Amino acid sequence: MKRSIKKVLIIRFGAIGDVVHTTALFRALKQSEPSMSIHYLTFKVPSILLLDDNDIEKIWILEDKTYKTLYELSKELRKENFDVIINLHPSTRSRILTLLSKPLQQLTYKKTYKLHAVENFWSTAKPIFKDLKLNDNIYIHVPDEIKFKTKSLIDNKKELLVGFNMGVSTTRHGRKWPFDYWVNLASYILEKYNAQIILLGGEKDMPEANEFVKQVPHVKSFCGKLSLLETAAAMSLCNTVISGDTGPLHIATAVGTRSIGIYGAAPDTRTGPYGKEHLVVKADMPCIPCSKKKCKFNKEKEDKAPCMYGIKPEKIMNLVDTVLG
Numbered sequence: 001m002k003r004s005i006k007k008v009l010i011i012r013f014g015a016i017g018d019v020v021h022t023t024a025l026f027r028a029l030k031q032s033e034p035s036m037s038i039h040y041l042t043f044k045v046p047s048i049l050l051l052d053d054n055d056i057e058k059i060w061i062l063e064d065k066t067y068k069t070l071y072e073l074s075k076e077l078r079k080e081n082f083d084v085i086i087n088l089h090p091s092t093r094s095r096i097l098t099l100l101s102k103p104l105q106q107l108t109y110k111k112t113y114k115l116h117a118v119e120n121f122w123s124t125a126k127p128i129f130k131d132l133k134l135n136d137n138i139y140i141h142v143p144d145e146i147k148f149k150t151k152s153l154i155d156n157k158k159e160l161l162v163g164f165n166m167g168v169s170t171t172r173h174g175r176k177w178p179f180d181y182w183v184n185l186a187s188y189i190l191e192k193y194n195a196q197i198i199l200l201g202g203e204k205d206m207p208e209a210n211e212f213v214k215q216v217p218h219v220k221s222f223c224g225k226l227s228l229l230e231t232a233a234a235m236s237l238c239n240t241v242i243s244g245d246t247g248p249l250h251i252a253t254a255v256g257t258r259s260i261g262i263y264g265a266a267p268d269t270r271t272g273p274y275g276k277e278h279l280v281v282k283a284d285m286p287c288i289p290c291s292k293k294k295c296k297f298n299k300e301k302e303d304k305a306p307c308m309y310g311i312k313p314e315k316i317m318n319l320v321d322t323v324l325g
Contacts, residue, residue, distance in 0.1 A: 005083045005128070009039045011098065012088040012121075013062065016228075016247030019046035020254050021117040021274070022088055023140060025125060028132045030055040039080065048228045049251070052143050065093055074100035084128060088121055113267060113291075118274045137275040140254040142233045150226065150233035160195035160324060163235055163252065165243035166212070167205035167223075172293050174265020174305040175244045179208065184313040185242070185320070186216045193324055198238075199223050200231055200248060240323045242316065244308075245271055253278055260319050264307035265290050279319045283307035 008029060012022050019042055026038050040050055041060040050056055060077070063069060070093055078101050085103040087094050090110070098106050109124045122134050154161070166182055168175040186197050197216075199209045203224035213221050226234060232251050235241050241252035241259045245266040252259045253273045261273045261280045267289035268280045282288065287296075288307050295305040 005033070006035065007037045007039070007080065007083050009041060009060075009077065009080070009082045009085045009101070009103070010088060011041045011085065011094055013041075013043050013091075013094070014046075014089060016046045016049070017250040017271070018088075018117070019049065020138065020140060020247065020250040022121045023138050023254065024118045024135060024274075025086070025088075025122045026055055027139065028122060028134060029125065029129065032129060032132055039082070041077075045228065049140050049232065053141050067093070067096075070097050071100065073097065077101035086125055088124060113270050116269065116274060117271055137256070138250075138254045139256070140232065140251065142229060142236055142255060146229050147233045147236060150230045151237055153226075153230075154196075154198060154220070154222070154234060154237065156196045156237070158194050158196040160193055161238045162189055162193075162195050162197045162320075162324075163200050163238040163241040163243075163257075164197060164219075165200050165241060165246065165248040165252075166208060167201040167248075168244040168246045172265065174288070174290065174292070174295060174307050175246065176305070177244055177262050177308050177311065179212070181311075181313045181316075183212065183215050185316050186212075186219055188313065188317050189320060189324075190216070190218055192321075195239075195324070196220065198234065200226070200234060200241075240320065242320070249273060258323055260316065260323065262308070262311055262316065264288060264305050264311070265292055265295070267291060279322065281311055281315045281319060283310040285310055 012019055037057045039058045040056050044061050047059050047061050050059055074097055082103040084105045085098050086107045087098050088109040090108050107124055189195055197219045199221040201223040205223040209221040209223040213219055232255050235252040235257050236255035238257050241257050243249035244262045249261055253275050259273045259278045263282045272280050285307050297306050
């Protein structure tokens with residue numbers, strides 16, 4: 001690695017899971033050169049996961065995507081005199097922002113389905129940082145005071161704690177596991193193990209969570225009741241987290257909780273839970289992974305996907321036994 005590179009800016013907008021997957025890159029940079037100053041530019045919501053991170057010197061937040069805002073931001077970034085800008089979100093706007101910020105060098109991410117997203121982001125830096133090492137796990141920091149507060153809120157009296165994240169993006173068909181399957185899985189866990197099940201998610205997940213608690217009364221819902229960092233803390237307290245392909249699943253892996261991912265249309269080789277201890281169950285269909293937003297088998301206005309219905313609760317139960325048993 002060139003010793004002259006002392007200041008780096010990483011750019012990644014988009015979803016929470018994407019930002020979590022980039023953590024391996026800046027940790028590798030910091031491990032290779034502890035004195036390196038690393039800045040990170042993202043949107044406000046995912047930035048919350050990075051605010052207390054000792055490996056990042058400064059967080060930059062893009063408030064909106066107007067060209068006026070980009071231009072004003074570029075003037076501030078130009079004052080930082082970055083040696084390298086690593087653009088992990090290669091849109092037209094981010095390319096313009098990088099150009100206007102005038103780094104000495106720049107690197108641009110190129111998406112490939114041949115690598116896991118973590119490896120794909122990390123490898124973007126390799127042309128300059130040739131000796132960069134990739135860790136086996138990703139990691140985000142949750143402050144101890146947040147963990148303590150969240151633990152008191154959950155107040156688990158059972159031997160085990162299991163997290164369910166049922167909510168996924170509504171714009172993609174092949175990610176949502178059927179509600180009835182979740183109910184069956186919860187009943188199985190509660191009958192077999194001395195466990196507390198908690199539901200995790202945002203405000204949009206509350207109606208489904210409330211209905212779930214009606215059907216399985218011993219489950220507690222924290223959907224819409226916890227901040228993003230508190231959700232991460234709750235996941236860190238769990239013995240396992242079960243989820244479809246969505247940001248909270250990747251948060252769970254990054255706080256060190258052994259997780260179970262339920263995958264339909266999305267390729268788990270690309271966005272599966274990263275790390276050796278995590279487990280994945282996939283549908284047995286020749287069309288997956290298709291990575292399509294809309295399933296070709298759906299009728300008009302349907303938002304279900306046969307691939308997710310093909311993953312029966314028994315398959316998840318077997319993985320739960322592997323983790324908890």
